[in-house]
Amino acid sequence: MIAMNKVSQLYGGTQILWDLDLDIEPGSITCIMGRNGVGKTTLMKAIMGLLPIKSGEITMNNQALHKLSAERRAYEGIGYVPQGRDIFPMLTVEENLRIGLPVRKSKEIPEKIFELFPVLKEMLHRRGGDLSGGQQQQLAIGRALVLEPKVLILDEPNEGIQPNIVKQIGDVILKLNEEEGLTVILIEQKLGFARRVGKEFRLMEKGRIVAADKMENLNDDLIKQYLAV
Numbered sequence: 001m002i003a004m005n006k007v008s009q010l011y012g013g014t015q016i017l018w019d020l021d022l023d024i025e026p027g028s029i030t031c032i033m034g035r036n037g038v039g040k041t042t043l044m045k046a047i048m049g050l051l052p053i054k055s056g057e058i059t060m061n062n063q064a065l066h067k068l069s070a071e072r073r074a075y076e077g078i079g080y081v082p083q084g085r086d087i088f089p090m091l092t093v094e095e096n097l098r099i100g101l102p103v104r105k106s107k108e109i110p111e112k113i114f115e116l117f118p119v120l121k122e123m124l125h126r127r128g129g130d131l132s133g134g135q136q137q138q139l140a141i142g143r144a145l146v147l148e149p150k151v152l153i154l155d156e157p158n159e160g161i162q163p164n165i166v167k168q169i170g171d172v173i174l175k176l177n178e179e180e181g182l183t184v185i186l187i188e189q190k191l192g193f194a195r196r197v198g199k200e201f202r203l204m205e206k207g208r209i210v211a212a213d214k215m216e217n218l219n220d221d222l223i224k225q226y227l228a229v
């Protein structure tokens, strides 16, 4: 579905991604894992078009993606929930959700969003900045889903969030995947969550993918080598 072929990327003079190859199968839930600073967020920004790549190619369903603008990639069906949520604190929940609608050429927020996250309906007229961290994360996911993406990228959605909301977010990801075939790419540091939700894993080190397999094959040796701190 999404493929990266020998992608390299630099920040200033520092190379972050090195000839990186990645394959994301349609309908999969793939966890991108690795220690801090290995390039996971940079990789996601490269897929989204938020950072230009230096060389290599990125395709979705065999169509070149790396030449398209970030906006165009959203239009083509890639939804992105950045690290740190990034909602608009001064806008209401409803206004935050409506931001994606022009891309979708629709006037209404799909009712499905409120079925998945009932709290967003309850808080529709509150300012985003007044929500709890967990509620803001649900809003950020809801806002990405307004675009009805084919692929949803989430960057550490559970960072600093209380366990009951982490559970709800996991349930929503699994439901969208199982019922609608949504392809999910998830940056996840928490092993328990990755194992519950992920079907595939990709381990990163120093800007490269160093291991790729089904989640049930994420064994103690790999964890020790690439994840343990």
Ligand SMILES: Nc1ncnc2c1ncn2[C@@H]1O[C@H](COP(=O)(O)OP(=O)(O)OP(=O)(O)O)[C@@H](O)[C@H]1O
Residues within 6 Å of the ligand: 011, 012, 016, 034, 035, 036, 037, 038, 039, 040, 041, 042, 043
């Ligand atoms: N805007 C930037 N300018 C320069 N260097 C950056 C910038 N953003 C990230 N980097 C560097 O790029 C490298 C990869 O960062 P990235 O955020 O992609 O890693 P990560 O695996 O997502 O880490 P984390 O788990 O801590 O979020 C790090 O060494 C980081 O310091």
